[in-house]
Amino acid sequence: MRAYIVQQQRAREAAYQKVLDNHPIYHMDLIERYANENNLQPAFVAAIILNESSFRTNAESGIGARGLMQLMPDTAEWIAGKLGDTHYSFDRMYEAEPNIRYGCWYLNYLSRLFRGDPVTVAAAYHAGQTTVTGWLDDPAMSPDGLKLSLEGMKDGPTKTYAGRVTQAYAIYDAIYYQEASSPDAVPVPDGQ
DSSP states (O other): OHHHHHHHHHHHHHHHHHHHHHSOOOOHHHHHHHHHHTTOOHHHHHHHHHHHHTTOTTOBOTTOOBTTTTBOHHHHHHHHHHHTOTTOOGGGGGSHHHHHHHHHHHHHHHHHHTTTOHHHHHHHHHHOHHHHHHHTTOTTTOTTSSSOOTTTSOSSHHHHHHHHHHHHHHHHHHHHSSSSOOTTTSOOOTTO
């Protein structure tokens, strides 16, 4: 019986280590600073960054999004205007500080628009606010017309993205932002 308990404990610890390995966090000071300034949960910001760029500052998408939070040129320029950033340059989106600052401002904007619902905000970050506003009119995707139901969303990249973000959000919150983090407190994703 003791051997079984030890084996189970080792399995839990190995699963926990795998979750840690798959959920790194870099630039925590910037994430926490700009998340707090924008009334966001740092764990949610970290989940967005993980899914957008895997914490690579030099990430660039095929459609031109840049940096940790994968900001598009038009979106970054619009945010610069809203922030009154007179030193804006899209090339700076490869730098952690302005990218996280802009990305957190934009997440706050979406959060206010979509009542802070993590699934809806993540979907809007991925697919755009206009697309998500249209989805909210579809009772299959949004029974209450206020937030998206992950289960009701049509299969596709945005549903996958929103699911991954919300799962990573729960994991980051459990690992980095709970008082006592232990292998038993961390949600282990299916297949890990």
